[in-house]
Structures are given as C-alpha cells and as structure tokens.
Amino acid sequence: MLNFSGIPAELQAPAQRYWDQFELALAQQNLPPVRDLLPAAIDAGSFSRQLTRAFVASEFIAKTSAQRPAYLLELVQSGRLFEAQTDTQLEAFAAVVNSCNTDAELDACLRRERQKAMIRIIWRDLNRLASMQEVTAELSRFADKSIAAAAEFHYRALEKIYGTPIGRESGVAQPFMVLGMGKLGAGELNISSDIDLIFTFPEGGETNHASRAISNQEFFIKLGQRLIKSLDTVTADGFVFRVDMRLRPHGQSGALALSFAGMEDYYQTQGREWERYAMIKARTVAMAGGVQQAEARQLLGKLLQPFTYRQYIDFSAIESLREMKGLIARQVQRKGMNLDVKLGEGGIREVEFVVQVFQLIRGGRDARLRKRKVPVLLPFLEQENYLPPGAGSALLEAYIFLRNTEHAIQGYQDKQTQSLPVDPVGQLRLAWVMGFASWDDFFAELSRYRQRVNSEFKAVIAAPDEEDSVDQQALAFWVGLWEGSLQGEDAIHALTERHIEGPAALLKNLADLREGRAVLSMQASGRTRLDAFIPRLLQVIVHEAFGPKLPITIAETFARVVPLIEAVARRSAYLVLLVENPTAVQQLVKLCAASPLIADQIAQYPALLDELLTPESLYAPPDKDLLRDELRRDVLRLNWDDLEGHMEALRYFRSAHALRVAASEVAGALPLMKVSDYLTYIAEVVLEHVLQLSWEHLVERHGRPRRADGSVDNAPDFVIVGYGKLGGIELGHGSDLDLVFIHNADSNLSTDGERAIDNTTFYTRLGQRIIHVLNTYTPSGKLYEVDMRLRPSGNSGLLVSSLVAFEKYQANEAWTWEHQALVRARVVAGDAALAEQFEQVRQRILSRARDLTKLRADVSDMRRKMREQLGSEAKGKNSAANAAKTPALFNLKQDAGGIVDIEFMVQYAALAWAHQAPEIIRYTDNIRILGSLEAAGLLDAESVAHLIAAYKAYRSTGHRLALQRQEAVLEGDHHFLSERQQVTALWHRLLDEV
Incomplete structure (x- = not known):
C-alpha cells in the first residue's frame, strides 16, 4: 500500500519495516486490510500517498499503528482521519470518559483517545490537510475536553467521599477551575506540548459531608493531584499530556489550588513582571462541579485583568521582556541550543515577544490587543501601525514556517523538542517534510526567516542602539550638568561656549528640579530612569533650538517640561516611554515650546504621552466617523x-x-x-x-x-x-x-x-x-x-x-x-x-416677521450692555487711577468692531430677513450664514467679504493666544485697524438706524 515514488531512498527502509509489522499485526488479530475500510469518498491512490508520507515522516504514527492497528483502522473506517475535528466528536469523547467507573478505566480511556487523536492530527498536519492554525486549535480543544472530562470525573468521585465544597460567603457549591497558560491558554498547543496549568476556586469554606468534611482548599488540592495523575503519569498506554504547574502563585512551593482571594492577594502584592507576561495567555480551559460557573469565570477574568494590563501605556514592560529574553539567550548559549527553532535567535519565542510587548504596553487601553493567538494579532499590529508596513505579514509568514518546522520535528517521535536534527537522515527527513529537496535548501530558507524575525524583534524589543561617539560625548556633557558634577562658573562657561541663551536660568531650573521634593522622594529605580531621561531631554531641546529653531529659549522650554517630570516622578513608567522613544521626546519638546497650554495638558494628564509616539496620527486628527x-x-x-x-x-x-x-x-x-x-x-x-x-x-x-x-x-x-x-x-x-x-x-x-x-x-x-x-x-x-x-x-x-x-x-x-x-x-x-x-x-x-425698529433697539441695547460690562473700556474704568499708565487695549471679542459685533449683525440679519429668505437660517455657523445673506441679495458681496475676513482673522488670533494661555486682548490701538473700521461701519449701517 506504500508508494515510495519521489521519496529519498534513505527514508524508505524504516517506513517499510513498520508497514510490514502493521500488516503482520492485522493478520495476527484477524483484522481486515486497511484498503477495504476506505470511505467511498477517499481515492485509494490519494490515501496511499498520505499513508506513505505519514509512515515516513512520523515514527510515532508508524510505530503506534504497528502496535495497535485497530486505532488506524477505526480512524480510516469512520472517515475521521480525513476531516476536521467536530464538536460532536469531542462530546462523544467526553461521553466515553464519563462512562468510566474507576480511575484505572479513566486513565486507560484518556490514553487510548489521546493516541487516536494524535495519529489523526499529525496525519492531517503532515499531509497538509489542515493549516498550522487548525492543527493547533484542534490540539487545544482536545486538551480542553480531556482536562474538563477528567476533572469532572474526579470531582464526582471526591464528592462521594468528602461531600460538596460550599462557599463560606455565598453558601453555594464551588466549582473547580483550571486556567490554561502558555500555548494551551492561547489555543495554540503544538504537536507534543506540555500544558501549563493553574488550579483555582472562587471561595474558601468546607465540604458538606456529615462526618468527613474537609476545607474547600484541601478538597481542590486533592482534585488537582488526581487530575495531574490522570493526565501526566506514563503507563503502558503512554500519557495524555505532560502537566507543568510551575506558573501557579508561589511556584513549586505554592499551594496546588488557591481561592480567588488568595490569587488576588498574590498578584497584587507579589506578582512579578514575567507573570504578567504569562498571564496574557491565561484562559479558563475547564470547570468542574459547583454552580454559577459563568459568574465565576467572569469574576476570575476581572480579578486577573488589572494585574496583567495596566490602564496607562506601560513601556516598563520592555525592560522586563528584555531581561527575560536575555536569560533565555544565555541559557541557549550555555546549552548549545542555537539550532532550537523556539528559543534560538530568530525563533518562535521572538515572534511571541514582539506580539506580547505590545499587549503588555497597550493592552490596558486597547482591549483588541487582549486576544491570545499570535496569527490573529500580527496582522492587527500592522494594520494599526504598531508594526511598520509589511512587518506583520512577514512575521506571520515566518511564524507559520517555524511552527510547521516545530511540528515536523515533534511529530516524528511525539517528543517535546524544538531542536533541529544533527544526523544526516534526520536532516533529510525534516527537509523533505517541509517540501525541500535538500537540507541545505531548507536550512537556507529557515535562516532567511529567522534573520527577518530577529531583525523585527530587535527593532521592537532590543535595547536602543548605542549612539555614535559624537552623540555620546554630547550626552556625557548633559549627564554631568544634570548630576551636578559640572556646576557654577564652569557650567555657565561651558553653556555659553555652546551658544545657549540664559545659562544661569537653565542651571537654576536643573538645580530646582534635582533638589525638589518630587525628585528627592523618588525610589531608586525611578531615579535611575530619570537620570537616563534628563540628559536626553536636554540634548533634544538643544538640537531643536539650533535646528528647526524653538520659539522660546532653551531654559524656558525646559521649564515647561518640568511640571510633567514632577507629575510622573512616582509613575516612572512614563520616563521609560520617553527614554525608549526619542521621537516622543522630540514631539514633546516641539509642542511644549510652541504652546504652554499643550505643556499644561500633558503635565495634567501624562497618559497623553502615548499620542506623541506616532507623529503621523498626532498631526492628522480623525474625522467624525473615525472618532x-x-x-x-x-x-x-x-x-x-x-x-x-x-x-x-x-x-x-x-x-x-x-x-x-x-x-x-x-x-x-x-x-x-x-x-x-x-x-x-x-x-x-x-x-x-x-x-x-x-x-x-x-x-x-x-x-x-x-x-x-x-x-x-x-x-x-x-x-x-x-x-x-x-x-x-x-x-x-x-x-x-x-x-x-x-x-x-x-x-x-x-x-x-x-x-x-x-x-x-x-x-x-x-x-x-x-x-x-x-x-x-x-x-x-x-x-x-x-x-x-x-x-x-x-x-x-x-x-x-x-x-x-x-x-x-x-x-x-x-x-x-x-x-x-x-x-x-x-x-x-x-x-x-x-x-x-x-x-x-x-x-x-x-422666520416670524419682526418689527425691525424694535429688533434693532433690542440687539443694540444688549450689545451695549455687554460692551460696558466685558469690554476693555470697562476694565479701564475699573482701574481709573492707573488709566494714564494703561496702554490702549483691543478685546478681540467684546470691543467695538470685534467678534461679537459680527455675531450680533449676523443674528440681527437672520431675525430681520428670515421670513422673506428662509435659506439664511439653514445653517448655524456665522461664515455660512454670511454666505447665505450674500446669495439672497440681502448683503453686498464686499461687506460679506470684509466681515468673513475680519471674523477669521480675529478667531485665528484668539486661537493662537489661547494656545499661549493668554487672554484674547491685544495691547496697543494699532491692531486690526482696517478690520475694526469695516465692521463698525457696517454696524452703523445695519443697527444704528434707531
């Protein structure tokens, strides 16, 4: 039945040997030939090619089939070997498990079903009958169902001995909950992956047995122990899944099962950064017993979310991930694991890190980043400009190639390894499975993918490149100035040599900040971050001053940034954001120099620093639909x-x-x-x-x-x-x-x-x-x-x-x-x-017709009262003693010829003439109403043009003054003379005929 056409000769002998053993087993057990059981829809030639590929590429399939031929026959006859896993099949599996009466029956049943499931999944993977995403999803769903079925079995068994665990507060039966971490949590389990689990339950309390009551925690620890034994123990039938519990609170020294209160206390007081990284993928994969399971699942999610995702933009996560990657890299080097497709340079872990760094930094603010699957998130990161154009799709292509390689390695003997083979036959087999004629061709393609991954990884997560020697020398100068090793006359002389205006003011600002309460009370880690940031800030300010030119002095610019620094002194993750993103510092300097209003906004709400990371969106506000x-x-x-x-x-x-x-x-x-x-x-x-x-x-x-x-x-x-x-x-x-x-x-x-x-x-x-x-x-x-x-x-x-x-x-x-x-x-x-x-x-x-004489009188009277109360003349009267010293003022809004005069004329015209020209009140903005008045022939084009020009000029100046935190009042009587005269002349024409 095997068809070795096109298969390298070196790979044929082992497959043929297992096939011979398989056929012998069929004869000995009086089982029919596999070809006789093929479903009508499956072509014999196609099946032969699939069978040969499976026996050549997977010793696990070949060996298991030879030892237990009934498994393969059952999968072929039912057609399950050739189709995707269905919910119906998973429920049937759960029903078989549920029918078990003893632990031994349960363990044997789980292992039999696992063997058949792995034959089917590896077969479909090797023959490319399923995509990488489908393979990992099916494995994860099978693991979920295995855990849930076994947990439910043991929950019922323990209930008979100790009673039902009852919550101390709620008084209701408590469920046993299993959190899947890592690839299981993400729904991306690989061919021979272990499963990282955490056991938890909502409330403490006791079981309700009359004579053998135990605490809820003891009940669930016993349940966890039994579950691990059913899944992890190697018997004559093999194992189901290797179980790793080291990610639970307190690690191996911690309780095997912990209540929600214990979980919350641990993560709030002792949770470490790497645990945040792990918790990104956490998912409730199984629940057993109890009531209110949906509520418990939701409550657990709410409990873990604040630990995992910060509400602010958290660039400190990059430091933690760098440290973690550094530990892994050193381990790889010590163990000679550079050919490991998961942990080696440019491997699967680096792709995962690229995704997870954005999740940790921004997931608290953007819920869309909380999805767990890497293939789902990579296109999203590119689409939302977190990754540059092309990077997301390139990383996804590399990730699929690397994961397929990992599956080909693991599927050979069902072993948990990601190391590339070193023997020639193993290398040839892997290259052939991956579709290459030779190991050299495969390795060249693998290296290309790994180089691209490593390049993108460094761009996102690796430490910033060292500045060139010139920048380093400049930075060293600002470090000395900030730390105080350069001070006094020497500092002033050095600043003057660098053509910096107001050196004394800058030195005073630096000293005030350095000796202020906000900085002196900083923790050591925060102070380290501040010491890294201030010299870089000064360097950028100077560059902007002598490059694009700042509108104010270097000392004034620095002074505008100081309130922000003081505001984030206790939240130094923002300093990390700025140290990590020179572009953000550049935008911060430009905007603070341009507008004290913007500087105040950012200081009051430092979370806005996130907006400085992407100048493309910073200077391109979205329209209403996008908003x-x-x-x-x-x-x-x-x-x-x-x-x-x-x-x-x-x-x-x-x-x-x-x-x-x-x-x-x-x-x-x-x-x-x-x-x-x-x-x-x-x-x-x-x-x-x-x-x-x-x-x-x-x-x-x-x-x-x-x-x-x-x-x-x-x-x-x-x-x-x-x-x-x-x-x-x-x-x-x-x-x-x-x-x-x-x-x-x-x-x-x-x-x-x-x-x-x-x-x-x-x-x-x-x-x-x-x-x-x-x-x-x-x-x-x-x-x-x-x-x-x-x-x-x-x-x-x-x-x-x-x-x-x-x-x-x-x-x-x-x-x-x-x-x-x-x-x-x-x-x-x-x-x-x-x-x-x-x-x-x-x-x-x-549109009602009005008495124009009364209308003019009402509008004029109201305008006069406003001018008397709010105009610059009113202010002058209030300071009559200083009137001789007070310069002439022009209040853009309230003085004669200003904004309100134009607005009142527009309103008067609308009320006076809307009954004869309804189109003039269609719009509510002054510019379009003026245009409508001209179109209706109610105001001449020249007057309308003058009013629109004046109105725009006044408002533009008002906006500019607002950005400078200045009142809309100009000193001197020379501002907007012609505009004021034109507006006043039209006012007299329209409204002074009283």
Whole structure:
C-alpha cells in the first residue's frame, strides 16, 4: 500500500519495516486490510500517498499503528482521519470518559483517545490537510475536553467521599477551575506540548459531608493531584499530556489550588513582571462541579485583568521582556541550543515577544490587543501601525514556517523538542517534510526567516542602539550638568561656549528640579530612569533650538517640561516611554515650546504621552466617523454599569484628540476653520456616548418610557441641542458647552420597570445624569464645563423641556437675545426624528416677521450692555487711577468692531430677513450664514467679504493666544485697524438706524 515514488531512498527502509509489522499485526488479530475500510469518498491512490508520507515522516504514527492497528483502522473506517475535528466528536469523547467507573478505566480511556487523536492530527498536519492554525486549535480543544472530562470525573468521585465544597460567603457549591497558560491558554498547543496549568476556586469554606468534611482548599488540592495523575503519569498506554504547574502563585512551593482571594492577594502584592507576561495567555480551559460557573469565570477574568494590563501605556514592560529574553539567550548559549527553532535567535519565542510587548504596553487601553493567538494579532499590529508596513505579514509568514518546522520535528517521535536534527537522515527527513529537496535548501530558507524575525524583534524589543561617539560625548556633557558634577562658573562657561541663551536660568531650573521634593522622594529605580531621561531631554531641546529653531529659549522650554517630570516622578513608567522613544521626546519638546497650554495638558494628564509616539496620527486628527469608531473601541471592554470606567475613557479620549488638534494647529497642519470643526466633532461624539451611557443607566433602574400606543422607547426620545460655539461649529480650545435638553415623551405615562417613574421625571433624570458625567471632576479632570442657562426661563426653568413647551416659550415668552441665540442652535446628539421636529420649530420661530425698529433697539441695547460690562473700556474704568499708565487695549471679542459685533449683525440679519429668505437660517455657523445673506441679495458681496475676513482673522488670533494661555486682548490701538473700521461701519449701517 506504500508508494515510495519521489521519496529519498534513505527514508524508505524504516517506513517499510513498520508497514510490514502493521500488516503482520492485522493478520495476527484477524483484522481486515486497511484498503477495504476506505470511505467511498477517499481515492485509494490519494490515501496511499498520505499513508506513505505519514509512515515516513512520523515514527510515532508508524510505530503506534504497528502496535495497535485497530486505532488506524477505526480512524480510516469512520472517515475521521480525513476531516476536521467536530464538536460532536469531542462530546462523544467526553461521553466515553464519563462512562468510566474507576480511575484505572479513566486513565486507560484518556490514553487510548489521546493516541487516536494524535495519529489523526499529525496525519492531517503532515499531509497538509489542515493549516498550522487548525492543527493547533484542534490540539487545544482536545486538551480542553480531556482536562474538563477528567476533572469532572474526579470531582464526582471526591464528592462521594468528602461531600460538596460550599462557599463560606455565598453558601453555594464551588466549582473547580483550571486556567490554561502558555500555548494551551492561547489555543495554540503544538504537536507534543506540555500544558501549563493553574488550579483555582472562587471561595474558601468546607465540604458538606456529615462526618468527613474537609476545607474547600484541601478538597481542590486533592482534585488537582488526581487530575495531574490522570493526565501526566506514563503507563503502558503512554500519557495524555505532560502537566507543568510551575506558573501557579508561589511556584513549586505554592499551594496546588488557591481561592480567588488568595490569587488576588498574590498578584497584587507579589506578582512579578514575567507573570504578567504569562498571564496574557491565561484562559479558563475547564470547570468542574459547583454552580454559577459563568459568574465565576467572569469574576476570575476581572480579578486577573488589572494585574496583567495596566490602564496607562506601560513601556516598563520592555525592560522586563528584555531581561527575560536575555536569560533565555544565555541559557541557549550555555546549552548549545542555537539550532532550537523556539528559543534560538530568530525563533518562535521572538515572534511571541514582539506580539506580547505590545499587549503588555497597550493592552490596558486597547482591549483588541487582549486576544491570545499570535496569527490573529500580527496582522492587527500592522494594520494599526504598531508594526511598520509589511512587518506583520512577514512575521506571520515566518511564524507559520517555524511552527510547521516545530511540528515536523515533534511529530516524528511525539517528543517535546524544538531542536533541529544533527544526523544526516534526520536532516533529510525534516527537509523533505517541509517540501525541500535538500537540507541545505531548507536550512537556507529557515535562516532567511529567522534573520527577518530577529531583525523585527530587535527593532521592537532590543535595547536602543548605542549612539555614535559624537552623540555620546554630547550626552556625557548633559549627564554631568544634570548630576551636578559640572556646576557654577564652569557650567555657565561651558553653556555659553555652546551658544545657549540664559545659562544661569537653565542651571537654576536643573538645580530646582534635582533638589525638589518630587525628585528627592523618588525610589531608586525611578531615579535611575530619570537620570537616563534628563540628559536626553536636554540634548533634544538643544538640537531643536539650533535646528528647526524653538520659539522660546532653551531654559524656558525646559521649564515647561518640568511640571510633567514632577507629575510622573512616582509613575516612572512614563520616563521609560520617553527614554525608549526619542521621537516622543522630540514631539514633546516641539509642542511644549510652541504652546504652554499643550505643556499644561500633558503635565495634567501624562497618559497623553502615548499620542506623541506616532507623529503621523498626532498631526492628522480623525474625522467624525473615525472618532466614533475609536471611542467605540476604547469602551469595548467596559460594561454600561461601569460609570467610572466610561468617565475615565471619555476624558482620555477628549484630551487625546484635543491634543492632536492643538498639535496640528501649532504645526500649521490645520487651518482655523478645520480646528473648530475637529473640536466640535470631538464634543459631538462625546455627547452621543454620554447620552447613551446615561440612558442605559436609567433604563436599568427604571425601565423604558412608555408611549401612548402601548410601545416603549427603545432609544432616547430626547435630543441635546448645542448653542453658542458648539451650535455654530466654532468650538475653541477649552470652550464650555451651551446645552439645552428636549424630550418628546408623553408626560402622563410612566416607565415599564419595577421601579417605575413618570416619563417627565425619567427624562429629567436623564438630563441630570448627562450633566453629572460631563461636569464631575475625576482624577483626569472634568470632561466639559456645561452651561444650561439658555434653556427656557434660564436657571429658574426646567432642566429638560418637552418640545411643545419649548416652542410655546420661544413663541410667547422668549426675549430677543434668546432668539438671537436660537440662530446658532442645532441638535448635536439624540433621536433623529425629534431632531427634525426641533429644526422645524427653530425655523418657525426664526422666520416670524419682526418689527425691525424694535429688533434693532433690542440687539443694540444688549450689545451695549455687554460692551460696558466685558469690554476693555470697562476694565479701564475699573482701574481709573492707573488709566494714564494703561496702554490702549483691543478685546478681540467684546470691543467695538470685534467678534461679537459680527455675531450680533449676523443674528440681527437672520431675525430681520428670515421670513422673506428662509435659506439664511439653514445653517448655524456665522461664515455660512454670511454666505447665505450674500446669495439672497440681502448683503453686498464686499461687506460679506470684509466681515468673513475680519471674523477669521480675529478667531485665528484668539486661537493662537489661547494656545499661549493668554487672554484674547491685544495691547496697543494699532491692531486690526482696517478690520475694526469695516465692521463698525457696517454696524452703523445695519443697527444704528434707531
């Protein structure tokens, strides 16, 4: 039946010998020839080729078949040899195990099924009937089922002796839980892998036996011991899986099974960095007995997640992984394992490290990185620009080649080894299995893959390359300056020689930082990181000062970074981030020098340093759809009831994207109008999410508001209306949000929950909840300052109005200034149908014909009051004693000819003429309203052009001043003279005819 066509002669004899033994065994046991059992769908020629390949490439298959021919016959006759493993087959296996009555029967059954499973899986792997991913997944699922079936058997057996373990707190039966680590946890078990396990259970307590009660921990330790024996012990039938328990808390000296409380205490107080690395792949692979298994599984995940994944960007993980890799590398060198395809240079472990370094650094913030499978994560890392273009796909190709090589090595004798063979026949066999004509050809291809892996590994995880000698000399100078070995006149002279302005100020800043409380109280490891960072920071500042040129002095730039350094002194992982990423330091210096507002933002929220790692995205803010997608990803890991988690995620999201906009503005990458657009998009996306978050909270407590037709609101019948800068799509840095809340529910009905409340109360509480989420201070600050004074009746009015009540107020009670505000009002979040209805109300109110004389008087009076209270003249009067010394000022916003004059003229024109030209109130932003006025022939083109130009110029200057943390007030009476004159002239034309 064997077909040796095309197979090297050196490989034929062993296969033929095992085939002869197999046929002899068939005859002795009176079993039919294998060809007679082939399913109709399997071609005899194809089977012969597969059989020959299996017997040549796997001594394990050939030898096991010769010793136990019934196994191969059963697999052939059932067709299972040629198909993927199914859930039905796994359940049938579990049923066979479940029918066992004694430990001996169980152990024999597990080993028989394991032998058949390995024949089938290795056969399919060698004949490329399954991909590497399918092979590892099938092995992992078989291991899961083996562990679960054996654990369930022993749980029942121990229950009969000691009773059921009952939780001390909950009073319910406790499950036995098995955590799979390493490749089992990842679902990537290899052909002859051991399995790394941890045993745990939810609660301490005792079993409920009347006379032989024992503690829950003792019960589960006994269960663990029995499980290991059933899986690991080598009998005449072999073994099931080699079990390694060394990854459990406290290692080999620790208890074999630990409660959740014990696990949590260990990982919070004693967990080491390498254990975080291991815990990335942890997965509950089996549970036995007890109740509430789903709840226990979820609770365990929540318990382990904070240890594994940090909420901040954790570059300190790189140091730990480097140390681990260094230990492995030294072990490889000592043991002569350089040809090990797993641990050697450019091997499987390096690919895994590349993936896991990103998981450890960013997995706390990006839940998508918490997947366990390497082949799934590599394309994702490239897609999200964590790896450069082409690197992810190249590493995946290499990983598959290396894993196939590992399987070919292990599948030969079912031995746990990853070492390349050194004997010529073994080398020839491996090359042939991998599809190469000779060992040299195979080894050349393997070396190419390993070189690529090692190159990518070094780019990601290896220590930064040593600077060249010139940079080293420069760095040594800054090290001396920071450490204080160079000081006084010598330091000033050395700085002056380097053409550094204000050397005394820089030395004072360095001394103040070095001797300040934040630095003096640092732990030794943190101080080491700071000492590595400061000289590099100074070097970058100087390079930027004499290269691209900083807008301020070196000393001033350093002073702006100092608050950040003090803020992260106790969280020195951020210093590692900066030491590891020179690009981030360069961006930090540029942005802090350009804007004290940006410097303050980063110091207040150091997590924003993550945004500096990728200049491509830092200077390219995403549009609204991409913002929605990003926020959705950020909160993917959070349940709706995790209010604190959502609030923190929202605050980071807002701060990070506001930083991108500010960075783009100072870099000149975004024009004024786009800056406001992007800041408005951020606010809108945040408000959409806050509305949904608040809705979910209220629905959970009170149910959904009912409607008159008997249905309920499946989404909020509610809108958030933005006024002012938000409504006008003109948000600036640090702008507050002018909001009005409107609902459309039937006030006579109530919600459908157990704690029902009337619909009006429900939507009022929804509004309160929204304000709470936006306004509450958290460790990350406030999301937005909210102003609700523009709602009907202002602060004395209802927080949330019905649409009917809103229209009634606007039609009968609203002041002219409230109608002016309505010109810039638009729905920014909420129900689309209600948003359309609101817009119709807005159009009706604004389109009413008005008494122009009264309108001009109302608008002029309001403008005069504002100017008197807020303009620069008012400030001058308040300091009359110093009036002679006070220079002339121009308040960009409030003074005559400024921004508010333009806004009031636009609002006046909209109210005056909307009844005859409704198209002028279609938009809410000033620029487009002015364009509409020109298009309608209501304002001449020259006037409109002057107003738009002035408006853009004022706002651009205001943005620039905001980034410098300066008020929008200019000294001297020479600023914007022509613009002010043109605006004032048009004001007189439109509004002074009273």
